[in-house]
Amino acid sequence: MRPSVAPKPSMIYVMGNTFGSLFKISTWGESHGGGVGVVIDGCPSLLPLEEADIQRDLDRRRPGQSKITTQRNEADTAEILSGVFEGKTIGTPIAILVRNEDAMPAAYDHLKDVYRPSHADFTYDAKYGTRNWQGGGRSSARETIGRVAAGAVARSLLRESTDMEVLAWVSQIHNIKAEVQNENVNFDEIESEITRCPDREASDAMVSAITEARKNGDSLGGVITCLVRRVPAGLGVPVFDRLEADLAKAMLSLPASKGFDIGSGFSSVEMKGSEHNDAFTPGDSSPVTTSNHSGGVQGGITNGSEILFRVAFKPTATISAPQETVDKSNNSVTLEAKGRHDPCVLPRAVPMVEAMTLLVLADHWLRNQTARINN
Amino acid sequence: MRPSVAPKPSMIYVMGNTFGSLFKISTWGESHGGGVGVVIDGCPSLLPLEEADIQRDLDRRRPGQSKITTQRNEADTAEILSGVFEGKTIGTPIAILVRNEDAMPAAYDHLKDVYRPSHADFTYDAKYGTRNWQGGGRSSARETIGRVAAGAVARSLLRESTDMEVLAWVSQIHNIKAEVQNENVNFDEIESEITRCPDREASDAMVSAITEARKNGDSLGGVITCLVRRVPAGLGVPVFDRLEADLAKAMLSLPASKGFDIGSGFSSVEMKGSEHNDAFTPGDSSPVTTSNHSGGVQGGITNGSEILFRVAFKPTATISAPQETVDKSNNSVTLEAKGRHDPCVLPRAVPMVEAMTLLVLADHWLRNQTARINN
């Protein structure tokens, strides 16, 4: 477990802040500095769009929204700087800006030279030879504001052109597992719980567990489940841009995520082919499956069944209990974190999972429009 | 579970057959037709390379290599068509060709109009309005020949320039779990078992289970574990091209894979932050961690610890037991598959997992070379 290469302050690198091929987003911004934002390139013209469409999703991810999230309080108000004219997109890049407000850089002074365990302080220094130590910089969850804003635009696009519905919820926190009927679960049920777990009983237990963790200066992880309904067959591009491959990348690019599986996922391992295969049966106009172990994707392309996948999130790295670590000079120090933070990121991660899913779907939906010979 | 859009024979689309940004590969070819291959663009010049380097890995993935793989027998001999001169790369694209040999298209005649369950027959038709029905076409595992060939070139590049070691093995088949010491496991132990599971006892049980499944016309899934040793700190590009995000995409792009997790992965969910965080302690010249729940990656960038991840594979979709399905005209039919196939893809998937890992690492290693101001 020894780093084989010490940090080299002079090493400098390319970044990967762009996601998507046709519905392409580029996020920018640190948790401290002028602000954070996103540029969306490739959104079709003539799509009705206003700031309220974006604000709705940003409000679902903003800090301070409930008693179980961080108390850092920022309105995170979005301003559309370009690409929209008279209430519609015009085919040009859509730039969205959210100013940083509640930044309290002084609160981070004690972290200037310390590497917080399981944070990105050390790795950013190792890679870039520098970092914005006033908060998490670019590795802060604040970076996801741009993603959620862009996801809201993707949502508008998909709503205008398809009838797909993307729904994500918290299905597990620590060892508390929810029971959710995929057939019936709906947005209002999810949003009515501050945990975003639609199983009220489980949700109440989760609130208690999170509250307890916060009291102990500790943190909890969990699982988010995501379901896409009314999916057209044909989305996904073999062989590398399989839909599940793009979803996996999207999810593992979220802060604190550690795993992804689709359909039967890791549990498929203990099934036999004869149990696992999804038999086809004649549908109204085309084949339908009698089971959905595939999670809606075969050969990397949607088959018209629902897409269903899970994302595992580790417990938040920021805890207030004292921890042993080292500083930039490679000396032992004891760290007591003072900042405001989430004891469990799951409730606020739900709109992030949705956003990334919407971005993948919008991109593949656009890619599917590319070219009909008999146009 | 009804496809909301019926296949449209006239819909035509873009493909995604390229992987990597600086060490970029493009695979091509169907299981039936002239052959399969890959073009590698971005491999540095002056790298010693010969066909034997490539053949070594191709031999590990080729069919017919043992009693538990498909008996389809193809030598899969690689020819380097360009990019190498006098035993070294010259900085130009490296084109590699493997001719198709043992294709028996007649063996597929009965599949021309039938959608095999959990195969890509229906989804390719839905997307492209056509497919090469003589075998799996592009969704055949045969497509991975190009990946494994390119992975061998990546292996040469990394060996020449770093001391990283990539090691993958079968850690579970069906419900048989191996016990493997990550510290000690080595290539020879893995390769000495036809299962590529280095726990001999478990391996023997796996052979029996696979043999039994084949006898019953059934198939089995499993888990492959992958370990990377002596990783330099600093690999991985925030925010979307996090190393774990690129690995997840790479793994979920493999045929039959259903899940990915890294480090503590899905089991992190039931840990608390105080248990999960990897404490830093002073190392010789830079910090090291006292545990590795992160799996070697923090904030999307390697921290110098070993990279450790798992990939779940579903049981092979091709089984010889009779199955209910439909044909292109949406009529019920009973399918009895006649082709030769693997009752369990795991042993042959090990070199595929290695290849994709090598490709991700080579790409990020190259990206890390990009630019030092004090050059």
Add this chain to the structure above:
Amino acid sequence: MRPSVAPKPSMIYVMGNTFGSLFKISTWGESHGGGVGVVIDGCPSLLPLEEADIQRDLDRRRPGQSKITTQRNEADTAEILSGVFEGKTIGTPIAILVRNEDAMPAAYDHLKDVYRPSHADFTYDAKYGTRNWQGGGRSSARETIGRVAAGAVARSLLRESTDMEVLAWVSQIHNIKAEVQNENVNFDEIESEITRCPDREASDAMVSAITEARKNGDSLGGVITCLVRRVPAGLGVPVFDRLEADLAKAMLSLPASKGFDIGSGFSSVEMKGSEHNDAFTPGDSSPVTTSNHSGGVQGGITNGSEILFRVAFKPTATISAPQETVDKSNNSVTLEAKGRHDPCVLPRAVPMVEAMTLLVLADHWLRNQTARINN
């Protein structure tokens, strides 16, 4: 000359607002709306950078800078929103914002339904089914603010890491041709003339011609010459990303440009091979050429000689003399433009040509750092 396809208001498309592969910029913004800007992704960390570095070049392209430019008066003040911390880049995206200030949308009311000749009004409508008619929208020269800001960052990068010098000047306006000694011409000479033509006599004639054109409600075109000194051998990536190919694309992407040639260019056509070939002769440590008809590039790669190329600009499309045209309903109308505009874009295009050249060079310089086996 009949458009074979009428504008379809519902047709919507992907955009191409990104330039560069490793030093990658994405510009956004219309001439009217919140502002214009750029996101730079891939700039190495630890580069000293402050807003003044950017403002210097923006001031050279801003309107109202002299009596021969448009009198539209905007300070075009740049704000760095991210990617810089404590005076240095940190390897994260650099977002730069310039607010729109002197927008007078009412001045454009009479253009709402009219297609100005040789402008992009009709073509944007044909492509996107809509456009921001308050000014030129995205086709306005105002879009180049993002390019010039990014070019200034590229200039800082190249200055820190190479000793290349990029120098552009006006070499012709209408039929007035300057005489310039490439060996001696320097930045101060160029900047001391409001035309940015370093031949004072020609410059004076140009000022008269521009003044006369403005008086007549007319406009003039011209040629900009660009020279790069102290170029390292080895820049440029065969076969499609030849240095001259990337330069040609960069130049033809500038508003109003109509042609590009390099070295002997169009005049090479009437030379014979025996006259045109650049003979090699031994230099101090490597070959040098005794002539430079190649313009510094052979086989798409720099040979160490100076890069020299020309860009042709058409006369500005906006003129105040009355013109026959049609409106959106395909009816004849007579247009009398009322806006403020440049009678000749050349003086302000000089920093644009420089910026695009710097961006191409920075990109290729970074690409050249990618990977040494003997690292």
Add this chain to the structure above:
Amino acid sequence: MRPSVAPKPSMIYVMGNTFGSLFKISTWGESHGGGVGVVIDGCPSLLPLEEADIQRDLDRRRPGQSKITTQRNEADTAEILSGVFEGKTIGTPIAILVRNEDAMPAAYDHLKDVYRPSHADFTYDAKYGTRNWQGGGRSSARETIGRVAAGAVARSLLRESTDMEVLAWVSQIHNIKAEVQNENVNFDEIESEITRCPDREASDAMVSAITEARKNGDSLGGVITCLVRRVPAGLGVPVFDRLEADLAKAMLSLPASKGFDIGSGFSSVEMKGSEHNDAFTPGDSSPVTTSNHSGGVQGGITNGSEILFRVAFKPTATISAPQETVDKSNNSVTLEAKGRHDPCVLPRAVPMVEAMTLLVLADHWLRNQTARINN
């Protein structure tokens, strides 16, 4: 004219062998070695395609086709290895292979250590520290086989889906200028002349000039004009992927090209805005222009008029007259080239210019299909 950086044998780099965004081609191969080829990714499915479609264009570029081209004689027979099934494309990558046949590496032995003037020998060595000296390697015109093959596929795609016609011809060789009526010129007239100049009188003079140049061991340059008829309005993607910018890049990526201009091009410089602007007048269903100084493109987007542009080619660098140069050890040597070569590349460059134009148009045509909200 001194290279500021001597060749560094250990410097290694990324390549740029891919062209296009949605209709994407990757060429590979050197003039000596296994062969040359191309992989086309993104071609729609269900396009009728056979090897004869490709061979037709390859035959127009092959050596030995007439008395004024090189006498190197290769059939250049194309084999389609993938992506086509039962006479139609299936949406997967189309790999095309042409084996090298008439390679006579011994003929190049004397060039092993010598840098031919105005060739890429020195620059490839400077960049890659090595090169395939048996012929021009990757900088050989032989590389364009892949482009012409891919262009033929693009031609099939455009023919199936639009009625555009791409026509290129030789309009000047050395100082002999052709007179061609753009309105009437047709394919048969062009192909009936071995010069591919449709003005018979000029063509005869060109044949004499080329024959004379060959006799003197010298070479000639020239101009190719390209015309696209029946262009739909709306092709081209602002701001960087303007149609003229992509065309300029395409043309400057061809071996020996030195310049590009569109519409009035370099001659626009001496026109006034009032002369240059293309007035709109009502057409049948949408505006048409009464002149075409724009060359069919305004704001980077086609306006429905014909596209018209020119490409300048320098005289071939390979001449047989003795030349002064240096060897790899930086010593003076006298070179007498012995290989077979073209005294003038123009006739064989016509299908290359067409191919690159077709590739740009196919790419932009596909990009234009991306997404209609009212799908």
